[in-house]
Amino acid sequence: MSTARRRHREEKYRICHHHAVPESDVGSRDLIDTRLRVLSWNVWWRFGPWERRQPAIEATLARIDADVVALQEVWSEVGGRDQAGVLAERLGYHHAFAPGFDDGSVGFGLAVLSRWPIAESEVRPLPSLPGVDELRIMLKAGIDGPRGRFDVFTTHLNWRYDESHVRQLQVKALAEMVGESDGRAYPAIVCGDLNAEPVSDEIRMLTGRAAVPVPRLVFVDAWDVAGDGPGYTWANANPFAARDLEADRRIDYVLVGWPKARGAGHVVAAAVEAVDPVDGVHPSDHYAVLAELRY
Numbered sequence: 001m002s003t004a005r006r007r008h009r010e011e012k013y014r015i016c017h018h019h020a021v022p023e024s025d026v027g028s029r030d031l032i033d034t035r036l037r038v039l040s041w042n043v044w045w046r047f048g049p050w051e052r053r054q055p056a057i058e059a060t061l062a063r064i065d066a067d068v069v070a071l072q073e074v075w076s077e078v079g080g081r082d083q084a085g086v087l088a089e090r091l092g093y094h095h096a097f098a099p100g101f102d103d104g105s106v107g108f109g110l111a112v113l114s115r116w117p118i119a120e121s122e123v124r125p126l127p128s129l130p131g132v133d134e135l136r137i138m139l140k141a142g143i144d145g146p147r148g149r150f151d152v153f154t155t156h157l158n159w160r161y162d163e164s165h166v167r168q169l170q171v172k173a174l175a176e177m178v179g180e181s182d183g184r185a186y187p188a189i190v191c192g193d194l195n196a197e198p199v200s201d202e203i204r205m206l207t208g209r210a211a212v213p214v215p216r217l218v219f220v221d222a223w224d225v226a227g228d229g230p231g232y233t234w235a236n237a238n239p240f241a242a243r244d245l246e247a248d249r250r251i252d253y254v255l256v257g258w259p260k261a262r263g264a265g266h267v268v269a270a271a272v273e274a275v276d277p278v279d280g281v282h283p284s285d286h287y288a289v290l291a292e293l294r295y
Helices: 003-012 050-064 083-091 164-179 201-207 222-226
Strands: 013-016 019-022 035-042 068-077 094-102 106-114 118-125 137-145 148-156 189-193 219-221 252-257 267-273 288-294
Touching: 035 050, 035 148, 035 189, 035 252, 035 267, 050 083, 050 288, 068 083, 068 094, 068 148, 068 189, 083 094, 083 106, 094 118, 094 137, 106 118, 106 137, 106 148, 137 164, 148 164, 164 201, 201 219, 201 252, 219 222, 222 252, 222 267, 222 288, 252 288
Parallel strands: 035 068, 148 189
Antiparallel strands: 013 019, 035 288, 068 106, 094 106, 118 137, 137 148, 189 252, 219 252, 267 288
16 A cells, blocks of 8 residues: 555544544544543452451442442342442442342342432343343443533343353343443443453454444443453452352453544553452452543
8 A cells, every 4th residue: 555545544544443443433633631430340249258348349449439330249228228329428429229139138239330410320121041030130320421421331241151142132132222322422331240251252242243233333342452461350369259160251341332522432541450358358259340431
């Protein structure tokens, strides 16, 4: 290719994460400098020494100080008290909570904590096999941030190694829900414990490496763009995870739709968090994922 043609191509397209993206999709070269810090974390319900873990979770969230926190395996009690509400009150967040499983004593659900008001929230069920409903759900939180509205989705997919086909059905339902807000000025953010590695069919459906459930709806994996190393969130270095005798895996994600005007939503940094014990106890059996996005 001649130098002139190459320059013309580079003016017309911005090369982003191995894809040629039309400049009109990415926006002006005057990229947004301000950041949105998003954390996704499975906080392990009330398993293990949960009463010792609760202050460790709180201390870890206070240290990270993310703008938005998507949580999975959040406990709730009869009478309306839930873990997300407790954390939000103590840390100064707004919050939305959605119970999935509730046996009448202690429930099990999803939550979003936000530095800014949550204008709306919506809960939908995830599909499952007939007769084997794990009562899994997906939660959307519409957040009124200082530079415009954006939508955050959190979910927790089927856990079984041999049920990728179930997770693929769940990914399809998730993508359909997200697709309804795809017209916003800021790309949708999807967080969660997806119980699947990046090479799995279900994750490839989200990242455009396999047939996508919703036309033109493709997500960027924050760790894939800006992470360093394997990024394991389920790791045998964590004694709570080591009990299950499973291999180290990266199964927790912050995913974001394709960047929009001025690079809105572009991933600039990613880190694994909640790795270290607090006062002698690991906060959860999962590590967390932190992503910084242009906002």
